[in-house]
Amino acid sequence: MARGEDARTEEADAHSADTHASEAEAHSAQGIAAAWERERPGTPVSSIGIMTPVWQLAKLFGDDRRRVLARAGVDAATLDLLSVLRRSGPPYALSTREIGRRSLVTAGAVSQRVARAEQEGLVTRARGGGRPRTVLVSLTPAGHDLVEATVDQVLHRDAELLTGLTPEQQATLTELLQTLLTDVQDRLGDDWIGHVGQG
Amino acid sequence: MARGEDARTEEADAHSADTHASEAEAHSAQGIAAAWERERPGTPVSSIGIMTPVWQLAKLFGDDRRRVLARAGVDAATLDLLSVLRRSGPPYALSTREIGRRSLVTAGAVSQRVARAEQEGLVTRARGGGRPRTVLVSLTPAGHDLVEATVDQVLHRDAELLTGLTPEQQATLTELLQTLLTDVQDRLGDDWIGHVGQG
DNA sequence: AGTGTTACGTTGAGGTCTAAATATAGGCCT
DNA sequence: AGGCCTATATTTAGACCTCAACGTAACACT
Numbered sequence: 001m002a003r004g005e006d007a008r009t010e011e012a013d014a015h016s017a018d019t020h021a022s023e024a025e026a027h028s029a030q031g032i033a034a035a036w037e038r039e040r041p042g043t044p045v046s047s048i049g050i051m052t053p054v055w056q057l058a059k060l061f062g063d064d065r066r067r068v069l070a071r072a073g074v075d076a077a078t079l080d081l082l083s084v085l086r087r088s089g090p091p092y093a094l095s096t097r098e099i100g101r102r103s104l105v106t107a108g109a110v111s112q113r114v115a116r117a118e119q120e121g122l123v124t125r126a127r128g129g130g131r132p133r134t135v136l137v138s139l140t141p142a143g144h145d146l147v148e149a150t151v152d153q154v155l156h157r158d159a160e161l162l163t164g165l166t167p168e169q170q171a172t173l174t175e176l177l178q179t180l181l182t183d184v185q186d187r188l189g190d191d192w193i194g195h196v197g198q199g
Numbered sequence: 200m201a202r203g204e205d206a207r208t209e210e211a212d213a214h215s216a217d218t219h220a221s222e223a224e225a226h227s228a229q230g231i232a233a234a235w236e237r238e239r240p241g242t243p244v245s246s247i248g249i250m251t252p253v254w255q256l257a258k259l260f261g262d263d264r265r266r267v268l269a270r271a272g273v274d275a276a277t278l279d280l281l282s283v284l285r286r287s288g289p290p291y292a293l294s295t296r297e298i299g300r301r302s303l304v305t306a307g308a309v310s311q312r313v314a315r316a317e318q319e320g321l322v323t324r325a326r327g328g329g330r331p332r333t334v335l336v337s338l339t340p341a342g343h344d345l346v347e348a349t350v351d352q353v354l355h356r357d358a359e360l361l362t363g364l365t366p367e368q369q370a371t372l373t374e375l376l377q378t379l380l381t382d383v384q385d386r387l388g389d390d391w392i393g394h395v396g397q398g
Numbered sequence: 399a400g401t402g403t404t405a406c407g408t409t410g411a412g413g414t415c416t417a418a419a420t421a422t423a424g425g426c427c428t
Numbered sequence: 429a430g431g432c433c434t435a436t437a438t439t440t441a442g443a444c445c446t447c448a449a450c451g452t453a454a455c456a457c458t
């Protein structure tokens with residue numbers, strides 16, 4: 001069994017050395033693409049250079065924002081709801097459906113967000129908007145105040161996270177991302193929200 | 200009450216016209232920045248052109264991938280786990296901690312992912328790796344097969360979603376995203392996973 | 399050799415989301 | 429005028445994640 005233990009150590013060293021590539025590159029886009037190529041020659045890796053950083057940036061930004069907001073006693077979902085209403089301007093009221101469209105979440109998620117925010121006194125719900133069964137969600141003074149107290153902080157933090165790029169790089173990146181986003185929205189239907197009412 | 204009904208219709212029209220901006224721009228980065236500027240002059244909106252598209256792209260890509268994988272009977276989290284193991288090369292085994300580092304999720308999430316995958320017979324767990332209390336997670340033949348059967352499909356779909364950009368644009372975008380990601384990782388500590396063992 | 403420290407992994411509580419099923423308000427057509 | 433139809437909102441079930449607390453194994457130091 002003493003020899004077995006030695007073997008165990010060797011195994012550990014082997015995976016510690018990552019078998020092939022360096023650990024530092026194992027989670028970078030380049031490292032992932034190289035690993036697929038090595039393990040499965042011919043794997044279509046062309047998208048990885050874009051998809052992986054986009055995913056990882058969204059994750060890092062989202063986690064960071066959650067921690068920043070935790071200190072302010074809000075969660076990102078609630079602030080998103082309040083911000084949409086605040087941005088819409090007086091009288092700070094939108095239908096559930098419209099909120100869903102602007103927040104990029106399903107109608108069910110909006111219902112839950114509104115229910116939570118309503119319970120905290122940040123918004124109110126009222127029947128009677130336009131179409132069939134519209135519900136108008138309105139910002140309360142408390143909700144309005146909460147946005148005012150946190151939005152600058154959040155956006156300033158976001159700007160800080162982008163200072164690694166020069167203004168020129170930021171401008172180029174903004175343009176490319178906007179082009180890609182518009183195309184992807186078209187490609188995915190754009191009326192993606194349609195599946196909500198359709199089931 | 201008939202007049203009340205008319206008033207209701209006016210209200211609906213008002214919010215349908217978005218009070219100020221066109222509906223089409225209400226959820227674009229430009230529309231959001233313009234709305235903040237209009238509602239709260241001086242709001243630091245410089246980051247929105249990048250943060251919003253990154254977030255929205257990640258959301259659209261993630262939702263699309265979930266639907267593609269649902270047809271194959273897997274979820275994205277499980278496939279992520281299996282892919283990390285598959286890419287690591289023979290003997291297709293890594294410690295829980297290493298998996299967490301490469302997947303960008305907490306150790307708790309890895310534990311849960313592994314438990315689910317183990318229950319489906321896609322991976323196995325075994326004590327005895329290198330350090331203190333290491334657990335080696337290994338790919339089973341079934342897990343290996345599942346990766347082989349789905350990864351090309353997923354990556355091909357990803358590539359398809361990026362065809363709206365020219366190869367040159369894709370190359371520029373890849374470079375900028377990589378630069379930004381590296382910087383953000385440094386800025387956020389990089390040892391972000393440290394909080395897992397630290398509590 | 400014994401004890402404290404540190405590194406890992408797992409568990410549990412709480413929160414959020416999607417997708418599907420459910421309920422209902424107006425409109426349309428005959 | 430009455431019954432089908434469609435657009436909305438809500439509810440429910442199932443998944444997943446983070447954070448914090450916990451249990452435990454190896455190592456170092458005395």
